[in-house]
Structure formats: structure tokens, C-alpha cells
Amino acid sequence: MRRVGIASLGAYVPPKILTNKDLEKMVDTSDEWITTRTGIKERRIADESQASSDLAYEASKIALAEAGIEPSDLDMIIVCGVTFDYPFPATACILQDRLGANKAGAMDIEAGCTGFIYALSVAYSYVACGFYDNVLVVGSDVLSKVTDWQDRSSCILFGDAAGAAVVTPYKGQGELLNFYLRSDGSRTDDLLIPAGGSRNPASHKTVEERLHYMKLNGPEVFRLAVRVIEDAVTAILNKAQLKKEDIAILIPHQANIRIIQTAARNLAIPQEKFFVNVDRYGNTSAASIPLAFYEALKEGRIKKGDYIILVGFGAGLTWGAFLIRW
Ligand code: ACO
Numbered sequence: 001m002r003r004v005g006i007a008s009l010g011a012y013v014p015p016k017i018l019t020n021k022d023l024e025k026m027v028d029t030s031d032e033w034i035t036t037r038t039g040i041k042e043r044r045i046a047d048e049s050q051a052s053s054d055l056a057y058e059a060s061k062i063a064l065a066e067a068g069i070e071p072s073d074l075d076m077i078i079v080c081g082v083t084f085d086y087p088f089p090a091t092a093c094i095l096q097d098r099l100g101a102n103k104a105g106a107m108d109i110e111a112g113c114t115g116f117i118y119a120l121s122v123a124y125s126y127v128a129c130g131f132y133d134n135v136l137v138v139g140s141d142v143l144s145k146v147t148d149w150q151d152r153s154s155c156i157l158f159g160d161a162a163g164a165a166v167v168t169p170y171k172g173q174g175e176l177l178n179f180y181l182r183s184d185g186s187r188t189d190d191l192l193i194p195a196g197g198s199r200n201p202a203s204h205k206t207v208e209e210r211l212h213y214m215k216l217n218g219p220e221v222f223r224l225a226v227r228v229i230e231d232a233v234t235a236i237l238n239k240a241q242l243k244k245e246d247i248a249i250l251i252p253h254q255a256n257i258r259i260i261q262t263a264a265r266n267l268a269i270p271q272e273k274f275f276v277n278v279d280r281y282g283n284t285s286a287a288s289i290p291l292a293f294y295e296a297l298k299e300g301r302i303k304k305g306d307y308i309i310l311v312g313f314g315a316g317l318t319w320g321a322f323l324i325r326w
Helices: 020-024 031-038 052-067 091-099 115-129 185-190 204-208 218-240 257-267 285-298
Strands: 004-012 017-019 042-044 076-080 105-109 135-142 160-169 175-183 247-252 307-314 318-325
Touching: 004 052, 004 115, 004 175, 004 285, 017 020, 020 031, 031 257, 042 160, 052 076, 052 091, 052 135, 052 160, 052 285, 076 091, 076 115, 091 105, 091 135, 105 115, 115 135, 115 160, 115 175, 115 285, 115 307, 115 318, 135 285, 160 285, 175 218, 185 218, 218 247, 218 257, 218 307, 218 318, 247 257, 247 285, 285 307
Parallel strands: 076 105, 076 135, 247 307
Antiparallel strands: 004 160, 017 042, 135 160, 175 318, 307 318
16 A cells, blocks of 8 residues: 545635625524534525536646646546536546546545545555556535525524545655545435435425425534434544544534534533634535645744644435545
8 A cells, every 4th residue: 555645725705795784684593503503604505507517626636736747647536525517427537627627537526525535545555555546636615506595593503615536656745545434314304305216206396395305304404414423533543553632633514613612511622622613614515625735824823843744524324534644
């Protein structure tokens, strides 16, 4: 097995900002309710013409430039998310063409908001085995397109973004050390888009019943999220035989500040060690972890040699963690 590292990161958010005050004009809510229940102040919204691959393209360009890699150097492109451009073909293929990555394979991975951790584990395995040298992993989601803007309990939560990473043989930075992945398909109904797939194909009826929008059992997902973050962090520490004190920074999926605070308390890890940007972007699904990772790096929160844990949960239910040494 070869040692594997993250050569670079990139991220993109659309310029349009939707604040809690704007939402007050759209549904029966308040800035105070959203801030105290979620920690979110504003989120970014893609314009009508922007699909997942458009956001992915912008984040990828930054990651490739920072890695000093040409698109033609890529062996594989993996896009993860829940709001792909089309049911098929893969958004990764659209990105491959747009980038001009003429020697790369391309595929999508769907693991809800845990997508980036799942996709990173695949890239890691390809490079560790020596099959590939340059793998682009992109988490991209345009949740605003599947949000029911009449449902105040969910529409306040989400935003649009993309984050990317270039995974290569280890060159002295961002070594991928270990990962932990889990799922529980018995929780499907707590978070899903009920129609548009082969279970409930799209029809006039499904559209009239608003079944093409995301449905979320908020309190239940909250409870599960806290439990699985604890599970994943504990498991990855045990696997690596590290102590909580060894970890410099945790980069959690940004869904709700109260989920992060409760998990930090239950794990007895100081909350300051959890990177937070949910206030500015809301929940951006598969983009959330790479976007937070990119910002943590740019803000100087990550130093050479630091142990980092990425930890996420999402629809499926899926959850997992990745241990990295910067
Ligand atoms: N504005 C004002 N009041 C509201 C709003 C709103 N936007 N939304 C709900 N309420 C009301 C409810 O109607 C309810 O009123 P009632 O008591 O009169 O019935 C009250 O506020 C409390 O509602 P709850 O749903 O119990 O509120 P809770 O404190 O659980 O917060 C929230 C809701 C923010 C959705 C929370 O449960 C949460 O964050 N859950 C996790 C969501 C999440 O992380 N999902 C993952 C998303 S997808 C993914 O990551 C793949």
C-alpha cells in the first residue's frame, strides 16, 4: 500500500446571499427562531441556470490550480451529492467533459451529506493500491432546487456550494490515515425525496403533492445525528489508537450548531476544536465538509502535523469519519 495525501482543496459558493430576514418575507419564521434553533444566519443560493456540475467545476478549477495539476493528468473524477444534474448520466461525466479531463474515468457517489467521506475513501483506496495517481473528489449540491420553499421547518436549513480535493500519493501534506463508514437503511423515511425515482416515478400527481421536494423529520434526524457523530469519532480514534487530546481540529458536517454543540459536549471535546461555518452557508449537504475543510485551511486553523477528523452524517442514514494528518 502506498501512502496517500490531499494535494489541494478548492471550494465555491454562489454569490447570491439569502438571509434569515429574507426568509421572514417568504415563510412564517423569524431571524431569532432560525438563529437560536440552528445557528444559521445566511446561506448561498445558486441562480436558476446553475446545476451541480457548474458549482463542481468552479471548485475543481481552484483545487487543480492549487495542486499544480492539469485536467489531463486526472485518472478519475468522483462527484458526490444528492442533487445531481440529471438522474443519469453521472454529473462526474459532465464535469469531466467541462474540465477537458481526457484521460479520466468518472462516476457519482450518493451517500447523502456523508458523500465526501465516502468518496474520499474510494479515492484513497485507488491511490493506496497504486491503480491511480491523481483522483479528483468533488462534493457538490444545489439543495435550493429540491427545497420546498413553502415548508418553514426545512427551507431555512439549506444552501448551495461545492468543495473539491485532489488526492495523490503522499507528498508531505494531508496524509489520509484511516476511515470509518456506516449506514442504517431502516431510517430512509426520516430524510428523502419521495418521488422522481423508480419507487414513485414523477407524475402530475407527485408534483401536485410536492413529493419531488425534500422531506425531513427534523427532530429525529437531530437525535440520530448527535448519536452517530459520537459513534464515528469514537470509532476512528479507537481504530487509530489516538486520544481525543491528540486531535487538533474536527471538521463536522455543518447541519445545525446545536447538533455540533451537543456532540462536542457528549464526547467531552472542547467545542472550539469543532470548525463551524454553518452560520454563513447553512447545510450544503455533500459540499459541507470540503467547504469547511477549505475554509479552515485558509483561515490558518490547520498546521503542519495536526491530526484532523472529518465527521459526517446524512440521508440513508449514512455516517462516517476520516482521520487525516496535515
Ligand atoms: N420558524 C418558526 N417556527 C418554526 C419553524 C421556523 N422556521 N420551523 C418549525 N417551527 C416550529 C414548529 O412548528 C414547532 O411549533 P409547535 O411547537 O407549535 O408545533 C416548533 O417550531 C418546534 O419545532 P421542532 O421541529 O420541534 O424544532 P426543533 O427544535 O427540533 O428544530 C430543526 C427544528 C431546526 C429542523 C432541528 O430539528 C434540526 O436541525 N434537525 C436536524 C436537521 C438536519 O440536520 N437535517 C439533516 C439535513 S439533510 C442532511 O444533512 C443530509
